Amino acid sequence: MTNRSTLIGALAFLVLAAAAPALPPWLISLATIAFAHALVVLGLVIMWRAGLVSFGQALYYAVGAYCVALVSRFTGITDAFVLIVLGGLAAGLLAVLVGFLLARYREIFFAMLSLAMSMILYGVLVKTEALGSTDGFNVAPATFLGYAPEGAMLNLALFWLVLVLSALAAAAIGVYFRSVAGAIAVPVRDNEIRIEFLGLSVNRLIHLKLVIAGILGGVGGALAAMTISHVDPNMAYWTTSGGFVFVTILAGAGSIAAAFVGSFAFEMLRSIAVALLPGAWQLILGSVLLITILFVPDGLGSLFMRKTRGKEGEPA
Amino acid sequence: MITTRATTRGAAAAVLGSAIALAAGTASAQQPAQSVKLGVVSFLTGPAAGPFGIPARNAAEILIEGLNTGKVPAPYNKVGFGGAKIESKIVDEAGSTAQQVTEYRNLVQRDGVDAIVGYISSGNCLAVTPVAEELKTITVLFDCGTPRIFEEAPRKYVFRATPHATMDSVGAARYIVEKKKNITAYSGINQNYAWGQDSWRDFVLAMKTLAPKATVDKELFPKLFAGEYGAEVSALLTSKSQVIHTSFWNGDLESFIFQSSARGLPQRIPIIMTAGETAVARLGPKMPDGTIIGARGSHGAFFSPDNELNRWFRQAYVDRFGVQPTYPSYHMAQSILGLKAAWEKAAAAKNDARPSVDEVIAAFEGLEFQAPSTTIKMALGKGHQGIGDISYGTYKYNKQKGQPEIVDVVRYPAECVNPPADMTSTAWLEGGMKGAKCK
CATH class of the missing domain: 3.40.50.2300 (Response regulator)
Structure with missing residues (x-):
């Protein structure tokens, strides 16, 4: 089962990477954003499995994005690899810090407290007129180890970068899910006291999840900033976090691949909705969310999961 | 359960199908x-x-x-x-x-x-x-x-x-200085986001040049879409300003007008609304008389x-x-x-x-x-x-006709309210708006 999904994932990665130059450029840009966001969603999936919903994941997303934008603006460093590492580190470090507080809370308190954290950053950024307040500012085009592509080539390079990072993240999270710390997520959700009696610190387990999700959020934000070539405080606003939760519901917490498929489906759906109903596209998004919750409560990922489980003879 | 699964798969297929159709359709639809x-x-x-x-x-x-x-x-x-x-x-x-x-x-x-x-x-x-x-x-x-x-x-x-937007604030400052020659203090209430911050900054810079003796009294930045301005109205009521500057728009503008009118603020201190024109037709008699209205140009029913x-x-x-x-x-x-x-x-x-x-x-x-x-x-x-040119005027509701009117309209030529070509707007404002051609 695990080997097979790894194989499918690897195959999908190779096919996408090879097909990219032949795909229409708008689809490449859309997929780049979608996969950058999928990394943030992956972080939410990690917490979701332990029963935690963060309404403030935009905090790490915005920190990653602003880190890239500020570093390239003030130091002139535009190397994508350096910037992504910095973005991920900055967000991860912040997650370590706020984690000391957040890891002690559960359920709605966790959701609201994480939301509050992101709104503090939003407030600070709005107050910072030197950084353009709500208008934000542009990010210089990324370079790749001295290679400075332009136009369509830059977009393709960013797509490949997002793809490679997505594959790395998917593989690493796969390993994490199979480790004790990762596998214990569902028991944490079901019965914390029992885990504590096993001699494990639930707070520490959750703190680790927060940091992993923070790093993923930062890397996602860094990639998004380079792809959009603009950052603004709205990246830290609660509606951005809400968007990530939306995709998590759409994708479901069942599998890692679902985060990527779900995120791409969401961007595609939104683009189609905007084209079909310019004045009421949110209606389509809302209806799809409703239908998902009603008929596929475990998300798009569960459509494939059920099928395989059904074969194993498990009652549906 | 089988039916629901079939429905969702059907729906998923439909979404995917329309995506492909959209991609294919637009790719092949070459314009004449x-x-x-x-x-x-x-x-x-x-x-x-x-x-x-x-x-x-x-x-x-x-x-x-x-x-x-x-x-x-x-x-x-x-x-x-x-x-x-x-x-x-x-x-x-x-x-x-x-x-x-x-x-x-x-x-x-x-x-x-x-x-x-x-x-x-x-x-x-x-x-x-x-x-x-x-x-x-x-x-x-x-x-x-x-x-x-x-x-x-x-x-x-x-x-x-x-x-x-520099033009909006410069025009507002020129109009105020022209109509209130002895202005000693003014206040501002602007939304706490880029538009509000920039509008207020430019307005203050322009006022520094045009009325160097006038001082800033209250500087209020409620958050965007706050909708409730009780504290701000109280603060403004105690101020000794001769005019209140605002770049509010939409719901925030209307809420502020209603809440401040109920407490007699516009009757005490006139308000200049740089983006007020879009609200005039909607509010009619509820817009307080004496309010100074701008339209980010010489646009609309009153200025064009x-x-x-x-x-x-x-x-x-x-x-x-x-x-x-x-x-x-x-x-x-x-x-x-x-x-x-x-x-x-x-x-x-x-x-x-x-x-x-x-x-x-x-x-x-x-x-x-x-x-x-x-x-x-x-x-x-x-x-x-x-x-381009910009106009400001003073609001007055004509009770006989039952129609809003704007009186005392002043139209400022483009070169009077915009920086010259070789200068950024902030540098121009900070340098005392040199080179402005107003007549």
Whole structure:
């Protein structure tokens, strides 16, 4: 089962990477954003499995994005690899810090407290007129180890970068899910006291999840900033976090691949909705969310999961 | 359970199917060489849709229709753009900048538009500008105010016929100093986001030059869409200002008017509303007498001049939508007309053949053209940023006629309220607005 999904994932990665130059450029840009966001969603999936919903994941997303934008603006460093590492580190470090507080809370308190954290950053950024307040500012085009592509080539390079990072993240999270710390997520959700009696610190387990999700959020934000070539405080606003939760519901917490498929489906759906109903596209998004919750409560990922489980003879 | 699974799979397949259809359909739908495909981006949903987005979209609708049927008065009486009919695609501006950048790419790369006219939010304008340059697509920003677009870097493919926001604050300061010669103190209440902060900063800088003795009393920045201003009204009631500056718009503006009127603030201290014009028709007698109204130009029912083009525009607008066009409608109209003027100037140079992108750009740079409410000169940002006149006036509700009126209108010429071409607006304001030609 695990080997097979790894194989499918690897195959999908190779096919996408090879097909990219032949795909229409708008689809490449859309997929780049979608996969950058999928990394943030992956972080939410990690917490979701332990029963935690963060309404403030935009905090790490915005920190990653602003880190890239500020570093390239003030130091002139535009190397994508350096910037992504910095973005991920900055967000991860912040997650370590706020984690000391957040890891002690559960359920709605966790959701609201994480939301509050992101709104503090939003407030600070709005107050910072030197950084353009709500208008934000542009990010210089990324370079790749001295290679400075332009136009369509830059977009393709960013797509490949997002793809490679997505594959790395998917593989690493796969390993994490199979480790004790990762596998214990569902028991944490079901019965914390029992885990504590096993001699494990639930707070520490959750703190680790927060940091992993923070790093993923930062890397996602860094990639998004380079792809959009603009950052603004709205990246830290609660509606951005809400968007990530939306995709998590759409994708479901069942599998890692679902985060990527779900995120791409969401961007595609939104683009189609905007084209079909310019004045009421949110209606389509809302209806799809409703239908998902009603008929596929475990998300798009569960459509494939059920099928395989059904074969194993498990009652549906 | 089986049926639900089948339904969801069906739904998923339908979504995927329509995605493929959309991709395939647009890829194969090559436009006939005759028409010009124009992307129009404006807020159709969200808080900015009511006061700005919808009036702008409406203006685009009647103008494109008028141009395609050749009904717009001279010099715009040629069909479409240089004889080629305009085919428009309207996109909603709501959503994140990531979404706007994606939709911009979709317009150019998927839908194959020839040019784009759009964007109200300054954040969106800044975000799509590098993409427009990358995709080499002529983009006319129509309503956003930030001067940063052309001051941060020279642009090739991006234009803005609508003057930037510095003009609004400078015009406001000039009007106040002209009407209240002995002003000693003033206050401001502005939304805590870029537009509010920039408006107030520019206003204070202009006041420092025009009325150096006047001091800033209260400086209030409630958050955007706060909707409740009890504390702010209390603070303003105790101030000894002679005028209150606000760049509020939409719901915030109306809430502030209602809440401050109930406590007698406008009766004590007149308020200057730089973007007040869009609310006048809606509020009627509820707008306090003595309020100073601006329209980010010389636009709308109260400020726009009587000429053939404007008469046609207003009549067509009123006939279709039953209300007067407000300043966002004029911003949209002058942006489309500017593009048309540039397009046709470029076409005229090559015997009415379809001009290339570079030829339109060359014709647009530094162009001077007639808009319904003012003459626009593409004077700033190396010929990419327009300047025009601005008017301010004082609100008065005519009880006999049951109609709002604006009296004491003063119209300031473009060079009086805009920086010269070789200067950023902040440098110009800080340097005491040297070189302003007011008469």
